Amino acid sequence: MIKRITDSKRIPTLPNQVKHLLQAFNNENLGLQDLAKVIEYHPSIAARLIALANSAWSAPSQPIISIDRACIHLGLTVVRGVSIGLALISPFKLGACPAFELRRFWVSSQLVAYAALLLANRLPDHSGDELSQTVHTGGLLHNFGLLCLADIMPRETQQALTLTRNNPEIGTNAALFELLGTDFREMGAWLAETWGLPSRLIVVMQHYADPNYRGLYWQEARLVGCAAELVAWVCRQETLPETLAFEELSLTTMDLAEVFNRLKTALPEVTETAKALF
Helix, strand or coil, X not given: CHHHHHCCCCCCCCCHHHHHHHHHXXXXXXXXXXXXXXXXXXXXXXXXXXXXXXXXXXXXXXXCCCHHHHHHHHCHHHHHXXXXXXXXXXXXXCCCCCCCCHHHHXXXXXXXXXXXXXXXXXXXXXXCHHHHHHHHHHHHHCCHHHHHHHXXXXXXXXXXXXXXXXXXXXXXXXXXXXXXXXXXXXXXXXXXXXXCCCHHHHHHHHHCCCCCCCCCCHHHHHHHHHHXXXXXXXXXXXXXXXXCCEHHHCECHHHHHHHHHHXXXXXXXXXXXXXXXX
């Protein structure tokens, strides 16, 4: 199936703005004013950020008309997540797969990125900004393959999503594999490699759901996997198991409970953000 996909003429190229934004956001000394200058190079993203800063969700005390004020009002984490997210989805056409819910996709990617960042900051041996940036971007990209499949293979993806919706016990990846012989993790990692994204992001995208993976960048992959599990519990409105702990990361039950509670608070906010953007 990957060969069938590689032969497709619909595979989009990596938007130049993705490379530019990733390089800029990886600068540990990037301040909000510097960030605004970076965003100014991407007018469509700048316009969406200004609109978001003026939305009912953001509720500014007075109208915001400049990108620098929008960045200050929204904060670095929101601007980073929204900017990279918008840049990544820009080349894809999704009209042929109506079962693909862009808002749901957006909420999942943003929450997993946020949770992965929170978890990374709780590691006893937290190694600094590089790890945090990797897991945040990895969280944004963790379900990226589903976006690709909704564009490149819309009919089969539509069938898989419909099957999952009618049979919740069947996971999306299981349904995709049954119909396509691949899943969104493999697809996302393949396209990321084709685009020349950093190897650590490719590893995270491919292995985040495998708790036994211990290869290169396993810690980053596991953090994103843990984040995805927490987000799934929050979105299903389930109670976090009292004894849950990710011992391989030295994350305690208390660590997870704190992140879980912050995710519950963030869910309606991120949902409103998605409504304001799409």
